[in-house]
Amino acid sequence: xxxxxxxxxxxxxGHIGTDLCxxxxxxxxxxxxxxxxxxxxxxxxxxxxxKVPHLISNGIEGLLEVVDEIDGVFDxxxxxxxxxxxxELSSRGKWMIDLTPxxxxxxxxxxLLGKNLDMQISPDVVANYSMVTCGGQSSAPLVxxxxxxxxxxxxxxxxxxxxxxxxGPATRRNIDQYVQSTENLVQxxxxxxxxxxxxxxxxxxxxxxxxxxxxxxxxxCDLEKIRETAREIVEQIKQYVPGYDLVVEPYLNEAxxxxxxxxxxxxxxxxxxxxxNLDIINAAAVQTAKIHxxxxxxxxxxxTR
Amino acid sequence: xxxxYDVTLRxxxxxxxHNLTAEFVADYCAIADASGVWAIEVGHGNGLGASSxxxxxxxxSDFELLSAARGNLGKAKLAVHSIPGFATIKKDLxxxxxxxxxxxxxxTHVTEASVAEKHIEFLANESAIVHxxxxxxxxxxxxxxxxxxxxxxxxxxxxxxxxxxxxxFVPRDVKERVDALKNALEIEVGFHAHNxxxxxxxxxxxxxEAGAMIIDGASMGLGAGAGNAQLENIVAVSSRQGYQLSPxxxxxxxxRLVEASYPQFLPSTTSSSIQSGLAGVFSGYAPxxxxxxxxxxxxxSILWVEMAKRKLVAGxxxxxxxxxQDLMNL
Numbered sequence: 143x144x145x146x147x148x149x150x151x152x153x154x155x156g157h158i159g160t161d162l163c164x165x166x167x168x169x170x171x172x173x174x175x176x177x178x179x180x181x182x183x184x185x186x187x188x189x190x191x192x193k194v195p196h197l198i199s200n201g202i203e204g205l206l207e208v209v210d211e212i213d214g215v216f217d218x219x220x221x222x223x224x225x226x227x228x229x230e231l232s233s234r235g236k237w238m239i240d241l242t243p244x245x246x247x248x249x250x251x252x253x254l255l256g257k258n259l260d261m262q263i264s265p266d267v268v269a270n271y272s273m274v275t276c277g278g279q280s281s282a283p284l285v286x287x288x289x290x291x292x293x294x295x296x297x298x299x300x301x302x303x304x305x306x307x308x309x310g311p312a313t314r315r316n317i318d319q320y321v322q323s324t325e326n327l328v329q330x331x332x333x334x335x336x337x338x339x340x341x342x343x344x345x346x347x348x349x350x351x352x353x354x355x356x357x358x359x360x361x362x363c364d365l366e367k368i369r370e371t372a373r374e375i376v377e378q379i380k381q382y383v384p385g386y387d388l389v390v391e392p393y394l395n396e397a398x399x400x401x402x403x404x405x406x407x408x409x410x411x412x413x414x415x416x417x418x419n420l421d422i423i424n425a426a427a428v429q430t431a432k433i434h435x436x437x438x439x440x441x442x443x444x445x446t447r
Numbered sequence: 448x449x450x451x452y453d454v455t456l457r458x459x460x461x462x463x464x465h466n467l468t469a470e471f472v473a474d475y476c477a478i479a480d481a482s483g484v485w486a487i488e489v490g491h492g493n494g495l496g497a498s499s500x501x502x503x504x505x506x507x508s509d510f511e512l513l514s515a516a517r518g519n520l521g522k523a524k525l526a527v528h529s530i531p532g533f534a535t536i537k538k539d540l541x542x543x544x545x546x547x548x549x550x551x552x553x554x555t556h557v558t559e560a561s562v563a564e565k566h567i568e569f570l571a572n573e574s575a576i577v578h579x580x581x582x583x584x585x586x587x588x589x590x591x592x593x594x595x596x597x598x599x600x601x602x603x604x605x606x607x608x609x610x611x612x613x614x615x616f617v618p619r620d621v622k623e624r625v626d627a628l629k630n631a632l633e634i635e636v637g638f639h640a641h642n643x644x645x646x647x648x649x650x651x652x653x654x655x656e657a658g659a660m661i662i663d664g665a666s667m668g669l670g671a672g673a674g675n676a677q678l679e680n681i682v683a684v685s686s687r688q689g690y691q692l693s694p695x696x697x698x699x700x701x702x703r704l705v706e707a708s709y710p711q712f713l714p715s716t717t718s719s720s721i722q723s724g725l726a727g728v729f730s731g732y733a734p735x736x737x738x739x740x741x742x743x744x745x746x747x748s749i750l751w752v753e754m755a756k757r758k759l760v761a762g763x764x765x766x767x768x769x770x771x772q773d774l775m776n777l
Contacts, residue, residue, distance in 0.1 A: 148498040174627055303763050314561045318535040338499055341532040342731045346758030349505075355765035357500035371772055389769055399500055 147173035148435040151196075151205055153227060154218030155179030155186030157336050158241055161412040162424050163190055167205070168411070171432055176207045188375035189290035189412070198394060202227050209234050214433065216427055217242060220312055221319060228270055237269045237434060239427045243319040247272040249327050251282040252429040253379050258286060260330050267438045271430050275320050276419035277302040277339060278327040278352040279426050280406055283379060285331045286332055287372040288400050294361025298332045300324065301340035303355075308417040317341060332358065352406040353389070359399050368392045371403060375417060383425045384409055385418055449655045450485035451692055452637065452663045453678060455705065456516065457651060459669030461492035465704075466648035469515035471708055475666075476519035478700050483693030485661070486524040486550045489516045492671060493762065494554065495527050495543060500671045502528050502731075509539070513546045526550035528580070531562045533730050533744035533762070536569050544573055552608060554580035556760045557587045560598040571603030578637065578661070579604035579619070582761055584624070585615040585727055592624060593631045606635035606661055611650065612731070612761060614643025614673055614724040620652040633717050637661030640676040641666055643724025645716050647676035652684050655692070666698070667705040667713055671731025672723060673693045674714030686695045722748045728753035735764050749774060 150172055152163045159177070163186070166172040178198035179187050198204035202223075205215070214237040217224050220423075221244035228238055228246055240247050247270030254261040263269075273279065279302035282382050289295060313320060324339035344350045369392050379386045385407030392402040406418030413420050456475060460467045466663050472489060472626045472753045479487055489512050491497045496503035505512075509527075516525055529539060532612050551570045553563045558654070563579055571575040579599025584592060596607040607625055621638060638654035640663065651662050664681045669675030679698040685691050706713065714720075714773055719737070723730060736754075740747045742754035 297500075299500045301499070301762075301765060303760075306556075309562075311561070314559075315564055317531050317562055318537065318565065319671065321532070321535050340499060340501055340762065341564065342760065342762040343532070343559050344758070344760050344763065345556060346760075350757070353766060353769070355501065358499070387622075389771065390765075401500070401765070403769060435688075438521065 145312040146439055147171060148431060148439065149175050149211060149213045150216065150431065151176035151212045151438070152216045152218060152440070153178045153202065153205055153407070155184040156218060157413055158420055159185035159218035160168060160189060160307060161420060162218060162427065163194065165192055165411045165424060165428060169428065176205055176208050177305050178202070178400045202230055207341065209236065211236065214238060216307055216430060216431070217223060221316070222365055232268050232270070233353045235268055237267060240270060240272045240429055241423055241427055243275060243316065243323045245272055245323050245326065246270055248360045249274045249278070249330065250430050251279055251408060252426055252433060253375060254286055258331055263303055263434055269434060270403065271434070272429070273423050273427050275305070275324045276423050277354060279325045279422045280352065280404055280445065282327060282331050282358050284356040284372060284376045284402050284404060285328055285358070287375055288368050289332045290360045290371055291367040292314070292358065292363035292400065295332055295334045297336045298328055298334045298358040299340070299357045300328055300354060300355040301342065301397040302352060303342040303344050303350065304352045304419045305416040306343040307349050307360060308346035308419055309343050351416055352418035353400060353403055354406070357401045361398070363394065363400055364396050365392060365400070368400065382429050383422050384422065449660055449662045449689065449692060451483065451678065451681070452661050453479060453484040453487045453665065454663050454675060456492050456512070456676070457488040457494070457666040457671050458492060458671055458675050459665050460490065462669050462674065462714050463672035463709060464543060464690055464734060465491055465498065465503045465514065469507050469511045471514050472515040473519050475701065475704060476516045478697055478704065480520050480523045481551060481698035482701060484523050486526040487516060488518065488526040488528055488552070489513055490527050492531060493530060494572070495529040495648065496539035497530065498514050501763060508542050510542065510546060513543065513548060518549050524549040526552065528552045530554045531566050531611050536566060540566060540569060540592065544575060550576045550578065552578045552580045553604070556591065557581040557584045557595060558770055560595040563599065567599065567602035567604050568741040573773050577604050577674060578608050580605040580610055582610045583612045583729060584609040585611060585613060585620070589624060589627045593627055596628055596632055596634065600632055600634045606637050608637035608639055608661060610639040611641055612729050613722070613727045614641030614647065614651055614730055615727045617646055621650045621653045622657045623769045630660050633659040637663065639663035641670065641730045642673040642676065642714070643720045643730060646709040648680045651676040651681050651690065655685065655690070669705055669709070672714065672733045673716045673720035719747045721749045723744060726751045728754045729760060729761045732764065735767050739767055743771050743775055745771055745774055
């Protein structure tokens with residue numbers, strides 16, 4: 143007997159939405175039913191013509207017409223639009239994975255499920271998960287690893303540099319929203335009030351790979367254990383983000399600051415390799431959908447964890 | 448005539464490893480206020496909200512320093528440098544407005560002006576004086592530079608400031624760029640020099656002669672890397688050139704105060720700064736490069752060249768360690 147698949151739709155046909163759609167078309171766990179944008183001439187829609195049953199160019203209105211075929215929706219539009227989409231879709235019993243920085247839903251870093259108590263899969267099928275930001279997804283595992291074996295954490299900082307080409311107009315216009323949502327996630331995971339997030343765009347050619355550095359001021363820490371946990375968690379994340387590498391192992395400096403750096407090379411479905419920032423958030427979104435759906439469609443997906 | 452813009456208390460904070468004190472800010476402003484400088488920029492070397500493990504912690508918060516300056520300024524305007532991605536509107540720009548800051552310089556890497564849109568719009572709506580700053584301005588051709596400046600103007604900046612953050616330009620480069628911007632756009636142009644190649648003052652006076660309206664300088668050149676154009680020298684040269692920008696007396700006193708207060712931190716053009724200038728790497732990385740070359744036993748020049756190859760922009764301090772590690776493993 144064929145396993146039932148997770149029936150999904152993607153709204154937003156920019157780079158992120160198109161990559162998500164292409165990625166799930168190659169994944170047996172999903173039945174991609176609809177891909178919805180707001181323009182007839184969207185390059186994303188053109189690219190996936192003939193591959194998705196419903197290609198929609200009138201946004202949420204069009205999507206609602208086929209909503210009965212869908213279990214859940216990925217939103218890759220904007221924080222502003224996500225509010226409206228969530229109202230429409232939650233009232234129709236759909237779960238959503240939010241790739242905008244709206245912060246409506248609960249933040250989720252899939253690898254921290256069962257590790258951090260604030261990271262939970264909803265008991266209700268109608269759920270909204272926020273993927274936060276690329277800086278959040280890439281830094282959270284390191285923040286967790288350091289916090290797990292440290293005491294007296296007084297300050298946490300995460301800084302990411304990304305290829306300028308991978309930062310679309312929405313990220314640029316809303317850079318403050320990026321900073322704020324990343325800081326909120328880091329606060330949640332570290333339990334530390336004093337947090338700072340920094341984003342640097344690098345225009346070098348050929349484009350640079352994304353790098354995220356975590357720096358945490360601690361009173362005491364067990365560096366060996368931090369390294370062990372960091373290596374483990376990086377290996378686990380590699381299962382769904384193959385290009386996630388620990389390039390500077392956790393080290394402690396004379397000011398009692400523990401630092402570590404990861405590099406994220408994109409898997410390159412539709413997005414280029416340098417767009418590791420977009421790759422990690424899409425991979426996290428897919429992983430979250432699988433874990434959520436598994437709970438409600440027990441016979442469906444196999445989640446690689 | 449061009450306006451003098453004093454960055455001693457901001458870019459100079461790079462040279463002081465961000466240890467500038469409120470007392471010094473107050474003392475300096477007490478003299479500088481009446482010197483004839485148009486504005487005095489105060490804060491962390493990388494600007495508002497930049498105090499961080501990544502680029503260095505300030506010993507005193509932006510607001511302690513701004514408040515110390517505010518108390519002693521009546522004529523000169525109080526100014527800040529601010530980089531989106533470090534600073535945000537809510538946490539940094541709004542409180543700075545409340546603190547009485549009059550001039551805001553919203554800065555991005557020279558190719559990334561679009562990131563400044565919301566910050567410049569916000570400040571322009573609040574009726575602050577807003578300049579758009581293009582950092583590392585040697586890393587783009589002249590047409591590209593004009594396009595990025597056009598964006599800054601569109602967002603609402605009243606001036607665009609070219610920063611030669613790596614100290615790479617020679618006078619010819621400065622003249623070509625100021626000319627191009629003045630021909631293409633109705634916007635005031637400013638220029639900010641670094642002295643890696645020993646021509647910061649000449650570059651600054653070249654900018655004046657090409658019609659730049661705002662000229663940056665620092666007393667004793669106190670600034671990142673090899674330092675900025677020495678403010679008192681700009682004033683001295685301007686009088687010899689026959690367009691005196693300001694009387695010199697107060698500038699000499701400001702210079703003496705810096706010299707006496709921070710003798711061990713005065714920047715100079717060194718073999719390392721010449722290498723970084725020729726390589727076109729951000730001057731502010733000098734302390735990290737020095738530390739890492741000692742820690743790992745790498746030649747400073749090899750590090751600078753590799754950093755240039757990887758086209759680091761400002762704010763990527765953590766990448767220097769990775770580069771040093773890679774070099775050691777080769």
